[in-house]
Amino acid sequence: MPTGDAAPDSQSQPHAGASSVSYENVTKRYEGSAEPAVDKLTLEVAAGEICILVGPSGCGKTTAMRMVNRTVEMTSGEIRIGGHSVRDRDPAKLRREIGYVIQQVGLFPHRTIAQNIATVPTLLGWPRERIRARTAELLELIRLDPELADRFPAQLSGGQQQRVGVARALAVDPPVMLMDEPFGAIDPINRERLQNEFLRLQAEIRKTILFVTHDIDEAIKMGDRIAVMREQGRVEQFATPAELLMEPATEFVEDFVGADRALKRLALMRVRDISLWVAPLATAGEPTAAVRAKLDSPEVEVRYPLLVDAARRPLGWLSERDLRAETVPERADSPLGPVLELDDVMRDALADLLQAGVQYAAVVDGAGAVAGILSVEIISEFLASPGAKQDELEAVERPK
């Protein structure tokens, strides 16, 4: 199993060092309990993917995850990393090649941040200079002030500690990471931030990640694939987030995903993934008659034209009074309101509309030029139409 410490390449290819993880009929029976905690689990995690294990408390997620680095020994079955059985490895050596992040972080309180991050490199006997360089690199990767390197864990906030926990797990650039509810103990605002940061990080490092959570929203947000588990580690459905929301395989999954799964789908989509309304555009000096003609066109669904500059950047909405003049004025009567971007997440876009109290808003592309109009109506029709499923599936399956 390769354990390169080369700088991670930032292409969207799986990292050269990422390995697949496969469970074959894995069973774990804890001593003294009649029922197995995990029963004949079979699961295939592709290299470079985030695979979420999600399910109710006690269903065996942690047990399933910990059998990979043998902090829990399986009773029977086989787990392979990159095709090699974990059983053949010395547990301590195996673990040094697998990143491990837990909810309680578990930083060593008697060691500095730098020393904590250097745990595995030190165990592997790296030369001091290399450790120092790698620590600095990791601090930058997790965007932690290098000044904090010589502090102790007690001097860091919970969120900072968890970032250090992630850096410690990444120290030797392991091909596989195990994360057990890594953001579970963090307040919602910081959790959101850490999740986003981690997704950004993963886009760079492309590790194979087993990620345990019992929060379905987190699963949908973070996962490339999600395994919904119930008692004894039985996988009810193993699918992409979109498939899970669109077509829950069983009643259990449907219940678990929740009644608001329609709304959750919006979290998976971006504005560009939906067909927008055509915007009737007007530039200053243009004859109002021509503008009125555009408004009458059958594909235009709004009653007012959008004033734009020469680069098609939106300036404001023209009113009835503006149109009474001979030519389009320099300044629009009505304010522009919220402006959305094609890359905005749909859920956020809807929130913007509702917050501003408007029915629709201009959408711009990366250059700031108008690309169309998004309305509350589009969104509600989209959510209501079962026929849209296929489009949507395609839309959301694009890599993030």
Add this chain to the structure above:
Amino acid sequence: MSGLASLLPPAAYSFGGAFEFIFSEQASNVTGGKKVGGIEQVLELAATQVQVSILALLLALLIALPIGLYFGHRGVGELLAVGIGNAGRAVPELALIALVAVVIGVGTLTLVLVLAALGIAPILTNTFVGIRQVDRASVDAARGAGMTEFQILRKVELPLAVPSIMQGVRGASVNIVATATIAPLVGVLTLGEFILNENVYGSDGVLAGAICTAVLALIFEFGLAALQRRLTSKGLKLQQASA
């Protein structure tokens, strides 16, 4: 029949006399002209007490620390470890020393062994508890990072258990130094010689012995407290302060 008190004439105790006894030799009540007290004799007796105490403390540490670490790390034998601590407290040192003297015999080796036995209980119990109290998440993370069991014990559990272990060592030291005071009962002359032989050294000698013993014990206590501060990681102190 009530022991010492009835055997001796009522004496007048004064600190002034005691300090005089410590710093200058004086004639004994009974030995007829032989001089007693004085800084030289005090230092000689103190040196013996320090030596047997340190030897006993080291021996206790040598025995109790590995056992406490092992059982603490494995998380087994809690009843035994805590039970030994409780049992150790219940034994009256005076009776133990007297019994050992009459049954096994006198001598330095006997004394050191008995004193060490007294020190084992607190060190063993506190080491066990200290290791068990280490945050399980840190141990889990250490194991997950690929430390061997020995590395987990040495690099994570031991440093984090230092305050508790040192608490046990200090408890053992208090016990050992105090009991070494009555070592003359097993024929080893420590500062307790002044205390146990009032007929030879007089009331000034008794009080002088008490003063010197107290000072000696406090030196041990402050020394070990300083050692504890040195051995405790700064990060751990910060964590304790913020908790």
Add this chain to the structure above:
Amino acid sequence: MSALGGLSGLVHPSLAAIGEVGEGFFKERTEGNLPCQARTSHLFCWDWATEHIDRYGTPTLQQAELVVISVIAGFVIAFALGLLAHRVRWLRPPLLAGTGILFAIPSIALFLLLLPITGRGRETAIIALTAYTLQIIYRNVVLGLDNVPGPVKDAARGMGLTSRQILWKVEVPMAVPEIIAGLRVATVSTVAIATLAVFAGGGGLGTQILGEANLTFPTAIVIAMVIVIAMGLFFDLILLTIQRLLTPWRRVRVV
């Protein structure tokens, strides 16, 4: 081992008799015809014990009394100090250091150091024993009060309890197990240490150990020792029972 060898030369001449006794223990056969009470080598002589058990009554009661009074006094003082330190945080280091010094001074020395001030007697013994218990109890009171989770206190405050009410209705009750744990340690140790009260003229079972007749007679020492250990166990059980009664919530078992 050269250090040990050097030290063994210091054996006090006046104790040579004891040394011979010790050796005699291994040559038991030579005194085989004597009745057991006369044989100093016998670890325990039942005949003597049954005949003379009466003489242990008064010292036992004396020692028990010393312990009960000292622990109660120690508890009152240490509890008050603990409450004070709970409120006034900066008092903690000096209080810990102060009680720590009293704890570290060998009790035998403390007994004697009090002689010029309070004279020989029971009171002196009680003062010294009380001083000895302070550290253990104080430490556990502070620990117990600190251990009450913040959310519990917040909830209490949210329900409109005053600081005083929170202290007496929430913090103190929740600290009971910790406080009693401290009391148990302090009590058992004090039972053992009160054996030394004889040096302060405070009576107790030490009187049955010191004194020439006893020092050379194992049976006398063993009886005193057994009584002391049993007394420690007895008080420990009483405190355990009190804890059970005071903290019924701890007995609730999850089925």
